[in-house]
Amino acid sequence: MFLKLWVMSYKILGDYIRKVDNKNKDLKVLNLQGLSMTKEFRKSTSNIVGTDLSKYKIVKQGQFCCDFMSVIRVHKLPVVLNNLGEDVIISPAYIVFEITDKNILLPEYLMMWFRRSEFDRYADFRCDSSIRGGFQWEELCEVELPVPAIEEQRKAVEQYQSVANKIKVNEQICEKLEATAQALYKHWFVDFEFPNEEGKPYKSSGGKMVWNEELGKEIPEGWERDFLKNYCKIKGGKRLPKDNELNSSKEGRPYIRVADMNNDKFITLNSKFQYVNDEIQKSISKYIVEKDDVLISIVGTIGLVNIIDESLHQANLTENCFKITNFKIVNSDYLYHFLVSNDGQREIEMKTVGGVQAKLPMYNVELLDIMIPSENILKYFKTICNKLNNHLINKKIELDKLTQLQSLLLSRLAVGEEEKRKIMV
Structure with a gap:
């Protein structure tokens, strides 16, 4: 030795x-x-x-x-x-x-x-x-x-690029899964080509369409337009009590900010989240989210939409977001894909008020126009989405682990601050 x-x-x-x-x-x-x-x-x-x-x-x-x-x-x-x-x-x-x-x-x-x-x-x-x-x-x-020696540099670069390539592949898979679900939403609920009783595309197979005055277009018979508030509850988050701060030591519960939201379908717990300690949490304990709630940002970057993943069940929520919960007939998948669609984003834009400091008020979220399809089609859509969601969430978990590994590899570049010892047997 x-x-x-x-x-x-x-x-x-x-x-x-x-x-x-x-x-x-x-x-x-x-x-x-x-x-x-x-x-x-x-x-x-x-x-x-x-x-x-x-x-x-x-x-x-x-x-x-x-x-x-x-x-x-x-x-x-x-x-x-x-x-x-x-x-x-x-x-x-x-x-x-x-x-x-x-x-x-x-x-x-x-x-x-x-x-x-x-x-x-x-x-x-x-x-x-x-x-x-x-x-x-x-x-x-x-x-x-x-x-370090050029050989050591090459090894470090090779390790880093290997992880970076895996991250890129996972990101591409996630994008395809989300694009698949969004394309299905458009095909069924915009083009009205959901499967009829014979499994054929509804509209192109002669499915009965009726004129809807509020929407200004034909929709499938039995479907209707209504306000969002009639099919769920919209609730606000809560700012931290004065003179209190979030912590990065993972003490207490995660606190969801607009900065934590993204353009992905699900918002999942990751290493970048900050927390509220147990003492602070007591004063804002009513302002928590649950799995499958839908979040929408209402201040700053307005109109970001995410579904709460299980990893953030009962996390605290910022006052700059609303949670949409307690669904009736509609479900989180259908609502999410509506809100991020062109029609949904237009509705959000129309309901946003103010100039320099624009905001999306709760009463305007409650009055978002939404189309209510037949309940059996919504359930079928949810079943398909569940399969895609499971795969998507697993990939998100892998992505977070790979991102942490990537950060670790970068931090190791500074190991030369101390003596580096290597024992060879």
Whole structure:
């Protein structure tokens, strides 16, 4: 047996990178990209009609670009590594840089360091402490990081990318499952091609349609339009008592905020949730959610919709959301897919009031127009959705575990702060 000891010393990033300033002078590159807060490229939404793209900067494969101007505002550095397999152009206001020797420092390894939450906290801190004001190229060059042997870097990158690829596959599966359910909703409840008694599409097989005055269109016989309040209860959440705060130590119960909601069907408990301790919970104990309740955000980002997963059963709810519960005839799946559909989002938009500080009042949620199909079709739709939901929730659980593993891999990059010991037998 022998003990192998080594210390991974920290290096100054400025010794490994340099600025690049290649303008798109010959207009060969037309793929204009923006930078997202998740440190990925995003297709630019800027109107470039009549814009002189020759002044835009080229980012080649393996090069980085960053937006120093956003650090103070978003408390993180939007920095992206171009691994798209093609050159792109970005705003001339952004900085492009590259590694001087990729045999010493891998771009993918450096990008892992940039993804660490600790790095963003450092960048945010330097904005306040820098005598130059903000986080600039000079501050980036002063960043210290461990630069292990290139073989160690490759191993770290390989592990990280393996997890990242699994996350991407799971996300694609989740998207397909949700798209399948939404397509089924449209086919049955918008196109009215739900299965008739013979299992054939209702409308195209000659199913009887009747004119509905309120909706201004024909709907299947026996269906009706009504207000949402007649088929469920709408209840509000509760803000924390004054001078009380949430905790990240998982003490007490989860507290659902609008920030925790997403564009997925289910909202599930994950490592990012904050909690209310037992003492605070006593004063807001009536404002909890239950499994299969439907949430809708009413302030800020209005119209986000989620179904409560079992993992958040009896979690506390913010005052910036309503829960829709105690369903009669309709069910959470049908209501969710209606609310996220084009018709549902239009209804929400029409019922939103106010200007700068827009809000969706409870009485307007109660008066949302909703079509009430026959009860047997709703039950059949729920049965199909249950099968999709089970698969979807399992994938969400896997995603959360993979995301935690991804964070762990990033945190291990800093292991060089202490002596790293490896015992070999």
